[in-house]
Amino acid sequence: MIDEEITLKKLEVFLAFMRLQSLGKVAEELGQSTVSVHRALHTLEEGLHCPLFRREGRNLAPLPAAYVFAKHAQRAVEETEEGVRKAREMAGVAGARMKIGSLYSLTLRCIPQLLMGLKLRRPELQIDLTLGSNQELLRSLAEGRLDAIVIGLQAAIEDPQLLAVPLFEDEVRLAAPQGSPYAGREHVDLRELRDEKFITLGGGFVTSDSFDHAFQQAGYVPETVMRVGDIFSLINLVGGGMGYSLLPGRVAGFSSRVDLIPLDARYASRQTITLLVSRSRERDPNVLALAAECRMYGTRTDVLPG
Incomplete structure (x- = not known):
């Protein structure tokens, strides 16, 4: 003994x-x-x-x-x-590999900058990136299949098991094909679009929730001719003249064929892009490094959100 x-x-x-x-x-x-x-x-x-x-x-x-x-x-x-x-x-604590989940719409600027900063802080770290909807990513985080997720929230999350680090706030706008009757306006009243056709994302995406919220404020249910499973298809369909949609400002750089026009303040719908991790992991060095990068991103003024 x-x-x-x-x-x-x-x-x-x-x-x-x-x-x-x-x-x-x-x-x-x-x-x-x-x-x-x-x-x-x-x-x-x-x-x-x-x-x-x-x-x-x-x-x-x-x-x-x-x-x-x-x-x-x-x-x-x-x-x-x-x-x-x-x-x-x-x-999955302070290991050599970190599994991060995010939205497709954050892959233009936000996620690449976060991952580059994380690699500078922890060069030995191998990163797996998973893209999906809010619903899918939250489920994967809860089940331990992801270490951290960066998603959009319409309201502060009320879960004591999760640590939230906000990055920036994004505004949802009318997505219209170039040359539409609404081009060049400072803002658009959604009630003017009662007779227009719309395309939106399927359920589980924060942008789908923002879509529903904005039209609830406008007081009617729009004619939705198509629901798609990813934001890239939606942007291409809008750019091709298949219909209108509501999209966050961060996707502006994805296509030159789509105009993003601000909504009237009465129908404003905003998303807070937020890092979420389990509180049981908040002292993990990998999580601390990612959270630090997210806080830095949120204070920067030399880059566009998203």
Whole structure:
């Protein structure tokens, strides 16, 4: 049975002393006092029930037993460190790989900049990026299949299990093909579009929720001729003249064939782009680095949102 006085911390002190052969140097390296170092070595001897050192003036000289014990202690510490690393990797904590989820609409500027910044902070980190709807990404986060997600929220999330870091706020606008009757307007009254045909995203996307919210404010249900599963198809269909839609301002750079026209303030619908992670992971170094990049992105003024 291993005596309770034998701890990994004491083994680390012991191994540092065997390497440096000086109480003062060990204390400096480990950020402890020489008294603490000496006490750790003395209690380790007590736990082993055999002497490891003899006193030589104010210092200690290792006995043969210390050299024998050091070989095994070194292996014990290395094996424990390897076990800790593998356990953290298995749990997805501070591992060498991070799984991040995001919306398709954030891949023009926001996500590339966040990932580049994250790689600068943690060069050894391998990143897996998953794109999907709000609904899919939230489910994957809850089930532990993703470590972090960057999505759009219409309201602050009320989940004590999640840590939220807002990046920026985006405004939903009327998406119209170039040359439409509404081109060039400062804003559009949605009630003028009662007779127009619309295309929207399927359920589960934050932009689909924004679409429904805006038309609730306008007081009618628009004629929806098509629902699609991704924002790129929607943008192309609008640009091709198949109908109108409501899209966030961050997609403006995806197509030159689509005009994004502000809505009248009465129908305003906004999305807050937000990083979400489990609170149980908030001290994970990988999560801390990503959160820092998100906060930096939110304070920058030299880039367009999204």
